[in-house]
Amino acid sequence: EDKVVQSPLSLVVHEGDTVTLNCSYEVTNFRSLLWYKQEKKAPTFLFMLTSSGIEKKSGRLSSILDKKELFSILNITATQTGDSAVYLCAVSTFISSGSARQLTFGSGTQLTVLP
Amino acid sequence: DSGVTQTPKHLITATGQRVTLRCSPRSGDLSVYWYQQSLDQGLQFLIQYYNGEERAKGNILERFSAQQFPDLHSELNLSSLELGDSALYFCASSPNTGAAYGYTFGSGTRLTVV
Numbered sequence: 001e002d003k004v005v006q007s008p009l010s011l012v013v014h015e016g017d018t019v020t021l022n023c024s025y026e027v028t029n030f031r032s033l034l035w036y037k038q039e040k041k042a043p044t045f046l047f048m049l050t051s052s053g054i055e056k057k058s059g060r061l062s063s064i065l066d067k068k069e070l071f072s073i074l075n076i077t078a079t080q081t082g083d084s085a086v087y088l089c090a091v092s093t094f095i096s097s098g099s100a101r102q103l104t105f106g107s108g109t110q111l112t113v114l115p
Numbered sequence: 116d117s118g119v120t121q122t123p124k125h126l127i128t129a130t131g132q133r134v135t136l137r138c139s140p141r142s143g144d145l146s147v148y149w150y151q152q153s154l155d156q157g158l159q160f161l162i163q164y165y166n167g168e169e170r171a172k173g174n175i176l177e178r179f180s181a182q183q184f185p186d187l188h189s190e191l192n193l194s195s196l197e198l199g200d201s202a203l204y205f206c207a208s209s210p211n212t213g214a215a216y217g218y219t220f221g222s223g224t225r226l227t228v229v
Contacts, residue, residue, distance in 0.1 A: 032216070032217075034217045036217075036220075041203075041222045041223050042117060042119075042205065042220040042221060042222045042223060043158075043205075043220050044117075044220070045217050045218075045219075048216060048217055088157075088158065090158075090217075092217075101171065102148055102160050102163050102171055102173070103148075103160070103217070103218065104160070105150075105157055105158040105160075106157065107156075107157035108157060
């Protein structure tokens with residue numbers, strides 16, 4: 001059974017701090033790893049990673065994948081109160097026909113940024 | 116607005132009842148996925164439809180069923196509701212059969228069973 005584990009479960013920091021969120025996975029036929037941000041409702045897409053060692057960056061957020069060690073990290077620098085959310089990691093895998101399965105999600109990391 | 120529309124936004128119903136949740140995928144997307152999110156379980160995959168046909172099944176209870184219509188909208192039917200079915204139900208869509216490039220999520224339907 002495919003498994004995605006995120007840590008920590010919850011994190012409370014002050015504005016300006018830097019945080020690192022972790023995601024490890026054990027899946028068959030890895031295709032890609034995705035990060036989502038969930039505030040009040042629908043998860044919104046942040047990054048998709050398919051290759052090891054290539055950092056994806058968007059403003060203060062960055063992410064990298066290690067396919068050998070089967071994990072990814074999401075970094076947020078100079079955090080702001082608006083970064084408070086649940087951050088979800090998800091993995092997509094191939095099935096035998098070559099197409100990808102549905103995403104398997106981790107349980108998320110609840111980030112709270114205090115002013 | 117993500118382009119994925121879910122109705123209703125909130126639903127409160129009694130145990131034993133039956134409800135239907137509706138989802139319209141983003142224009143051009145052929146796959147629809149249903150997920151259940153409860154506080155202690157995270158996002159749990161229920162079922163996927165692609166172009167009208169069931170494509171994959173996850174941890175969907177026998178009391179639950181879904182379908183995708185010719186216009187590609189999808190409905191999730193939940194029957195004999197129990198208190199434990201209270202959750203946020205998300206629909207997501209993707210262009211193809213799989214989720215290699217991720218999903219676009221709707222805003223969810225919050226179901227409360229009392």
